[in-house]
Amino acid sequence: MGKLYVIGIGPGGLDHITVKAMRAIEESNIIVGYTKYISMIKPLIENKEVFSTGMRGEEERCREALRLSRNNIVALVSTGDSGIYGMAGLILEMKSDENVEIIPGITASSAAGSVVGAPLMHDNCNISLSDLMTPYEDIKKRIKLAAEGDFVISLYNPRSKGRPHYLREAIDIIKKYRSDNVPVAIVRHALRDGEESILCTLGTIDCEVVDMFSIVIIGNSKSYIKEDKFITPRGYKI
């Protein structure tokens, strides 16, 4: 009897993986994942069988992971939290009687937040700007409502070659509800090799520097910058 672990490895740096995820990878004899994610955990998977595919191979990876898990201990790995824009949902949708365990990890907004300070300290939301599976009109509606509700907003998949203008349009929607000096962070490769971050504002953001390896965090009306740290106050009187 086999098993399938659906593992979020967190941001990618091996330091930010959980003990549970690490053990599940060790216990597995087959590792399945997107080529880039597999390379991030290379030191953990020496001498293990690997099944990797390129981007947009999600269905194929999941089908193969489920099939292999009938007679093997399989780890299906992705970055961030397997349950937030990760593989947990698709696996549960596709599975029949395979033995599946979901292991959460640190999602990208938490990782990016920690790099620039404490921007997510109050009510916050995660929105993906990818329109591969969500109509763009629905995405824009969510951005508008999140802006109106004064949520701290973390944008996943903020900009790709196929939709270079969405981020600019999202910022323009948010600016209808928040002032130009609200802080914005662009964090690229948060908590893994190549990490870079930029602090700017709704008024000064340069969308051109943002790519798919970035998370963009937009503060709420009370967020501010103090000595290069992005802080959203929880409300303590200090």
Add this chain to the structure above:
Amino acid sequence: MGKLYVIGIGPGGLDHITVKAMRAIEESNIIVGYTKYISMIKPLIENKEVFSTGMRGEEERCREALRLSRNNIVALVSTGDSGIYGMAGLILEMKSDENVEIIPGITASSAAGSVVGAPLMHDNCNISLSDLMTPYEDIKKRIKLAAEGDFVISLYNPRSKGRPHYLREAIDIIKKYRSDNVPVAIVRHALRDGEESILCTLGTIDCEVVDMFSIVIIGNSKSYIKEDKFITPRGYKI
């Protein structure tokens, strides 16, 4: 020269702490935290000096942690992600020239989600129902807008003795925008000792069983239950 690590230990079970957080606790000679959190990491802190306070002692804990960090390696620990309703914000607000590092952890909604399936697979938000520092009208407005935007909604601090009706009122607001059969999960002590979970719907939720150790997750309009797992589809055609 001392140092202050502001550490999110994740849900509380030692398995779900990150390698980085574990190492920072090991490296520290003084541990600061709420008594209950300290007890969760007991095996990691034998022979270390501990400064703990009861609930609502946040400012005192932070002041003490900052003071001690001038000449010691200090770990200020809380559950979940230190950057989401945790101590990272208050520390950065209060700090002057102390040496502070924020270490993220798995936030409670990620932990709770993994227990019941994959409810957070699409755009989602975290809202705290605590009105200690946020006007209740603002909280209700956020719930309404999140409901209208079809966000998956995770409610933190969903119900306490001082405000027993807020959860019921939140559910009633959401029901104006979503049908009665939308799945709801109540997860108590997610991924730590005493874990329990209930799957119900917007129409059948029994708010009386919810307490401050619980997270309540409300699905979006496409969420469904399959064999006792709560799934929010990402949109793959399968």
